[in-house]
Amino acid sequence: MSDGRWFDGWSPWPELAGLAAAGRSFLPHLPVTPAALARTVTEQLVGRRLTATVGDREVGLTLAELDYPADSLRLATGRVGDVRIVAHDxxxxxPDAGGGSSSIPLRRVTVLAEDVRLRSLPTPAAIPARVQLRIAVSADVLRERVAAVRPGIVAAPAGNGLLQVHWAKHPHWGHLTLRPQVEDDTVVLLPQTLHxxxxxxxxxxxxxxxxxPLPELPPGITLTKVEPRQDxxxxHTVATEWPERLSRIPLADLLSWLTTAAMTLTLPKLGTRS
Known part of the structure; x- marks a missing residue:
C-alpha cells in the first residue's frame, strides 16, 4: 500500500485517520499519512535544540538522530522494528548535597527500542520488546567524580574497558589501571595492573x-555495564519499566506528542490512560 492510498482503503486504527484529518483542518500542509507525518516530524526535529520538563526543571537537549523504518507497509502489518533516538548535550x-540541584552535562544519550510492534486492541499502542539506554559522559565528569572520593588522584579512560589513575603531584611515577564493575547503586573501580x-x-x-556513587537515574532504569572509551x-542501562508504560499510551497520543514537539520545540509530558 502506497503512502498516498493509506486512508483510501482499510485503516487498522480509526484514531490515526482522525488525527491526520484533524491536523489537516488547521495545518493544511500536514502530511496525510502516518508514515509521511513521522518523516516530516523527524526532519523538523533533528538538529534542533529542544526542552523537556524533568520534575520542576527544564532540561535542554539537541536531537541528533531519530531513526526508524517508517513506511506504511510496516505500519499496516504492525511491525515497526527497532527505533533509535540519539540526543546530544x-x-x-x-540533587546536590545542599538540598538544591545542579546539572550533569551528558555528552550523548542513546535510546534503542527493540522490535517495536503496533497493537490494535484494546487501544492502538506501540509496544517495544526491550528498551535500552546508553549514557555517555565526558572524561572530565569521570575525573571530577574520582577526585571527589580520592583527592589528589587523576583518572582517565584507558581503552580496552579499563581506566587509569595517577598521582597528580607525580604523574611521571607511573599509573594504575582499574576495571569498572557495577555493584548495586555504585560503580566500583577494581585495581588491576601497576605500570x-x-x-x-x-x-x-x-x-x-x-x-x-551513580548519578540519579530515572525510575525504572537499571545500570548493567560501564564502558570506558577514549575520551x-x-x-549501559536497561529501561525495565518503559516497555509496559509505552504499551499503555495510545498510538494517536504518541503521534500527537511528536507533532507538538515539532511545532513548539518542547517535549510535552507523555501520560498514560487507564
Missing amino acids: VDWPE IGQKELRAPRRFRPIVL ELVL
Whole structure:
C-alpha cells in the first residue's frame, strides 16, 4: 500500500485517520499519512535544540538522530522494528548535597527500542520488546567524580574497558589501571595492573577499590555495564519499566506528542490512560 492510498482503503486504527484529518483542518500542509507525518516530524526535529520538563526543571537537549523504518507497509502489518533516538548535550538535573540541584552535562544519550510492534486492541499502542539506554559522559565528569572520593588522584579512560589513575603531584611515577564493575547503586573501580616505566606489576593489595556513587537515574532504569572509551565513559542501562508504560499510551497520543514537539520545540509530558 502506497503512502498516498493509506486512508483510501482499510485503516487498522480509526484514531490515526482522525488525527491526520484533524491536523489537516488547521495545518493544511500536514502530511496525510502516518508514515509521511513521522518523516516530516523527524526532519523538523533533528538538529534542533529542544526542552523537556524533568520534575520542576527544564532540561535542554539537541536531537541528533531519530531513526526508524517508517513506511506504511510496516505500519499496516504492525511491525515497526527497532527505533533509535540519539540526543546530544543533555543537561541532566541532579540533587546536590545542599538540598538544591545542579546539572550533569551528558555528552550523548542513546535510546534503542527493540522490535517495536503496533497493537490494535484494546487501544492502538506501540509496544517495544526491550528498551535500552546508553549514557555517555565526558572524561572530565569521570575525573571530577574520582577526585571527589580520592583527592589528589587523576583518572582517565584507558581503552580496552579499563581506566587509569595517577598521582597528580607525580604523574611521571607511573599509573594504575582499574576495571569498572557495577555493584548495586555504585560503580566500583577494581585495581588491576601497576605500570612503572616499562614494568607491569600486579596491583598491590594496599590499593583499595574506588567506589563512585551513580548519578540519579530515572525510575525504572537499571545500570548493567560501564564502558570506558577514549575520551568518555558510557553507562549501559536497561529501561525495565518503559516497555509496559509505552504499551499503555495510545498510538494517536504518541503521534500527537511528536507533532507538538515539532511545532513548539518542547517535549510535552507523555501520560498514560487507564
